[in-house]
Amino acid sequence: MTTLFRTLRNLSVKNPDVTQVEKDEDEEFILEKERELQNSVDPRMTYSFVLPSSRNSEKVLELYRCLKQWINECLAGQRIIVKDLQEDLFDGQVLQRLFEHLEGGKEKIDKPDIVCTKQGQLDKLNYVLKRIQDRCEGYHRELFGDDDEESIYTKNYFAICYLLVILTKFYDDKCNVRLPEKIEFKMVFLRKNPDGTITRQTRSEPMFTSVYENGYPTHRKNEDNFEKLYRDSREKFDKLKGTLVRYVANNLNCLGVEEEMLEDVGVAFRDGINLIMLIGQLDGYFVSQHSYNIPADTDDKRLQNVELALDLVVEAGCSTKVRARDIVSGDVKSIMRVIYSIFQKFSIRS
Amino acid sequence: MPHCSKSNNYGPSTSPSKIGELNSKPTLALSSRHLREFQEEYAKTRIFSHQNLLPALGIVSKIQNPPTLAIVSQWMPVGSLNSVLHGGKGIPVVDNNAIKKFAVDIARGMKFLHDMQPDSSPRFRLNSKHIVIDGEQNARLDLASSDFSIQGSDKIYDPAWMAPEALAPISPKGNDFNRKKADMWSFSIVLWEMVTHEIPFVDLSPMQIGIQVAHENLRVRIPNGITPNMAEVIRICMKDEPSKRPTFEQIVPILVKMADN
Secondary structure, three states: OOOHHHHHHHHHHHHHHHHHHHHHHHHHHHHHHHHHHHOOOOOEEEEEOOHHHHHHHHHHHHHHHHHHHHHHHHHHHOOOOOOOOHHHHHHHHHHHHHHHHOOOOOOOOOOOOOOOOOOHHHHHHHHHHHHHHHHOOOOOHHHHHHHHHHHHHHHOOHHHHHHHHHHHHHHHHOOOOOOOOEEEEEEEEEEEEEOOOEEEEEEEEEEOOOOOOOOOOOOOOOOOOOHHHHHHHHHHHHHHHHHHHHHHHHHHHHHHHHHHHHHHHHHHHHHHHHHHHHHHHHHOOOEEOOOOOOOOOOOOHHHHHHHHHHHHHOOOOOOOOOHHHHHHHOOOHHHHHHHHHHHHHHOOOO | OEEEEEEEOOOOOOOOOHOOOOOOOOOOOHHHHHHHHHHHHHOOOOOOOOOOEEEEEEEEEEOOOOEEEEEEEEEOOEEEEEHHHHOOOOOOOOHHHHHHHHHHHHHHHHHHHHOOOOHHEEEEEOOOEEEOOOOOOOOOEEEHEOOOHHHOOOEEOHHHHHOHHOOOOOOOOOOOOOOEEEEHHHHHHHHHHHHHOOOOOOOOOOOHHHOOOOOOOOOOHHHOOOOHHHHHHHHHHHOOHHHHHHOHHHHHHHHHHHHHO
16 A cells, blocks of 8 residues: 555656746747747748657557558558658558558559659558548548648658558458557647748647547448447436446356446456357356466457457347447447447347 | 257257357357357267267358257167166167166277367267167267266266366366366266266256265265176275276276176
């Protein structure tokens, strides 16, 4: 207890200092950008940047790492290695390859590989983004006005991350990387006024990385009943949740699982073990404990468990198309979807 | 006339084996790799040199509509030990002498498998459903019911016969358990089944059995009224500490002696 207390106190003592350092850093960054804007001959009137404090925050770094890993996995077959998202994606070349890969070779973009002039690169980028936009309805342009290609071309960190996140969501079947959730980008927007002065505005932009998260439209045009219920009537959703949890508890009771242990649905099911026990209990077999991880104390282990659970659920004849990653991240709707599919299949029989 | 005997061994289905049952992941097509693997494993089940083993005789396979894979072995009209013990009407009651003889037969068959090179022996899982009784009242291990990798290893339909260490997670050090000692545990459950004529843990589901045997010390109860020798054999074969269980080589002469008395 004393150590915990001490740690907490140290944290609370340290925190203000850290924030102050970060604030100074951000301020310096903004001033520098303002100077650049003042002296630049760039015809653009607004600039936006992600603040250093936000850029170096744990979650944003994690997102960056995940996205890079994902792209490199996708492009490994073409011997393309991306080292820096901003530096390697701005000219549209890698984006084109990525898009072609995601489309499974169906889409071929008929543009020359190496383009050196700025206009040529911009044309190509514009073209690639148009194709992406045609395919992914969720990728809308309001966020940056009409100049997506500008913001990508100028290596706007947020714009590049945003575009990639949209792609991971649209092609979620080709993405095995689990993105961190609830990410906020602290941004500064600088506007050059006609009289030469600069207006500054800082604000936070959320980045929604889960397919089921609201925020901006996803490609999922056919939202299912769970989504509807969740949005329109939270009360009914909670009622249904209660019923399904009781159903699971009734079946797992003989295995020593109490209803109270399941109340926090997001936590109780994310390691897959309860799902594995449920499907084995209902479908009449024991699941070899050599086949999954007990305990599952890392996300990788949880993911393996949930993948096994979902395989077993599908093999039992339940129709469910939930992604393992969403269950691991504790998405209640996804968990409800799986349990409901099991309930539909087995509750009539018993 | 050979007849398909491989049914009922895979889960609750009563139809003759189809690929859907042999293959636990129905989404997997019957690829040439699966077929090659299956053929290699099938070859291991063709052991004709021991009277307590029942070899597979052939494969029936159909690639499409629906994909079917079945194993053919000699027709055994009496059926499996499981059906003889628990099957109900019309089946001859297994008396004490038959029990002793079956025990020797099974142990001899298991000893033969254990004496083989590990990579050339079939992955036989000992339980009463996988033992058949032939026309001469010999118990034989039905090698066609061995595990095939095409079936996957995730689902265990008969955990009641399995040793705790075979059901529990592999130790963090990654040490695999001793399969031969685990087979000895299964043998003791079969002995228990024969002397009691009961199905082990009959009122529990496979999931309950697996978890409770592995983690909650669930064990069969050795009843009063059976011969002290047999009770002792069951007890030593079912020692919780695997290294304290005997080998089949050690147990065969003991069982033979018991059968002669």
